[in-house]
Amino acid sequence: MLGILGGEDRCPIARSLDVLGEKWTLMIVRDALAGTTRFSEFQASLGVPRDVLASRLDTLVDGGVLVRRPYKPDTGRTRDEYILTEAGQELSLVLLALGDWANRNRPSSESPTLEFVESGTGRRLRPAAVVGDRVVPTADIAVRPRDR
């Protein structure tokens, strides 16, 4: 499905999911936001087959979420690591909303491994819809057709 609709789909949610609409892709972004950059680290964290991981990393590079940067390990040949672009960093809002939704609606007996905090204060974040700097209650979020 990736890329068939390209960048010209009218629905921005569809355009996001052209890059992100698959479980491992967003799990890679999650790990990247937490500081992971190397293929072997992504693989160890996710337990995903190498070919699947390589394919999903390609998707994220093509979609402008990650960029490749060469590095030289202590031993062996030069390799690529994967760095979030500014667009990739901005996915933190999407993952914050996804994680918060599951914490409230699909609770687990296990504690989360990661948390989203304000960098200056360490205070836990929650997702919200806002108008300007005013937080709008979730119950007041409406979705309506937009005039062309």
Add this chain to the structure above:
Amino acid sequence: MLGILGGEDRCPIARSLDVLGEKWTLMIVRDALAGTTRFSEFQASLGVPRDVLASRLDTLVDGGVLVRRPYKPDTGRTRDEYILTEAGQELSLVLLALGDWANRNRPSSESPTLEFVESGTGRRLRPAAVVGDRVVPTADIAVRPRDR
């Protein structure tokens, strides 16, 4: 992948994607938020094969996002329509964040078909991370390992 990890995955993002990690699933939620309830309407909007749509609707019912409710059309037999649960309504924050991300990072020459607005005022919404009622700049969102 759906359901294999069940509700016991430690990562809440993974638990969300057990239900939502596939393009059509979130497109169905988008249409449901905009008021679509009937199989034929989802199919006309999404252009997805009937068997795929039926499977994704089952996933969303099993995941507590939609409930089935019988209705009697003007002609023909009683059918089910699909109504968002409270958990399903709360996905508006996830879709708001996804749509906003694509509007900024994957722009299109086409106008969006839907918009997210505050129900009382009609003002356009944007997603944010907040602490209490204070909006935190996206650049200050940090993801860190959580102590077990």
